[in-house]
Amino acid sequence: MSHPIITTGLDIGTTKICAMIGQYDPEEKKYQILGMGQSLSHGLKRGVVIDIEETKQSIIKALAEAEKHSGITISSVSIGIAGDHIRSLDSTSTVAISHKNSGPDTSSPVDQHDINRALDSVKNINLGVDREIIHVIPQEYVVDDQMGVKNPIQMSGSRLTVNAHIVTAAINNVKNLVRSVQSTGLNVENIVLEPLASSRAILSEDQKDLGVALVDIGGGTTDITVFKNGFVKHTGVIGYGGSIVTKDIASIIQTSFQEAERIKKSYAWASSELSEKAGIEELTVASLSDNREIRLNSFQLSQYVEARIEEILLMVREKICQFTDIKSLHAGIVFTGGGARLKGLCQVSEKIFHVPAQIGYPIRMPGLENTEYGPEYSTAIGLMHWSDKNKKELIPTGRDSDSTVWGKLKKLFSDIAKNLF
Helix, strand or coil: CCCCEEEEEEEECCCEEEEEEEEEECCCCEEEEEEEEEEECCCEECCEECCHHHHHHHHHHHHHHHHHHHCECCCEEEEEECCCCCEEEEEEEEEECCCCCCCCCCCEECCHHHHHHHHHHHCCCCCCCCEEEEEEEEEEEEECCEEEECCCCCCEECEEEEEEEEEEEEHHHHHHHHHHHHCCCCEEEEEEEHHHHHHHHHCCHHHHHHCEEEEEECCCCEEEEEEECCEEEEEEEECCCHHHHHHHHHHHHCCCHHHHHHHHHHHCECCHHHHHHHCCCEEEEECCCCCCEEEEEHHHHHHHHHHHHHHHHHHHHHHHHCCCCHHHCCCCEEEECHHHHCECHHHHHHHHHCCCEEECCCCCCCCCCCCCCCHHHHHHHHHHHHCCCCCCCCCECCCCCCCCHHHHHHHHHHHHHHHHC
């Protein structure tokens, strides 16, 4: 009888950090969420760590809350990576299938060793000294002349070709991200491109087969992953996300980032025309410079938003068009991430892309049923899925144990208090 596997995903975003602890039942092949924690993110800019200590403290707070809810001590996590330093390219390699027959037949069945050799061979590309490979994603296999093979195991042939999509990142950015996590006492189990993680939580196999673009609008970046015929065909990153919209609002009406974020979530639309049709709402905002209140309405607010949203969507369209015909994406565009919450986003998208658009919500699963898991949690849940091959024991969290993240956080608060008094 197999035991449940504890899985932990850590989404280290520009605006928030989210930790998701769950368990996977290998027999039932089902997940259950055990605990979730989040904190405001400090120390990152456009998905890249710029202050390790601040990032560390933000991670500790999110993990402490997740551990407290789940009652489980975690020792390792799968983390997401994003940022405009991410690059991708396609590569092809062919290897001879290992000859396993003693007779005159020169063909042999493909086994895992052959696949591993082909995937290792496809990595032999010149990346430069400042980059490293994050993912090698097979797009298709070719056994002799048989193209479009998804799983070549046990297929007979003399040569195996793999066409792969390779995702790379700047080495120093990866090191700083990993160091921020390791400084909390945790091990990094996997480093996963964030939109790939999100796709695990959102997209169906039918969508991937039909052709779909997953557009993950985070705080600092907008990440794009295109699937066709069940394979990843393209990945890309744009160095703008929801935070730039919030900053536009804060700058124009001269209010704080927090106030701008609040009214964006509550009143803004991706189009002022849609805002007007929905009914104009009056609102007041606290001024940044004095105690006076700024009065405006949802139509005016949406005017500030629509130009920037259109700019981001046009950049997304340009990225996709470099590699595929958008009209061939029969499952359309799926938006996720916190920025996908913006009202009217899909209507504006359909005018720009001319294909159907929808908001991608994570697939519901048992655990914390009273919590709403919106698109902003898709990466954390996807990362939790990613780590299901790593078995860990369930360890109850001691209330006063300094070995847990929760214990470390309480010790941190205690040390701060000692310094203050």
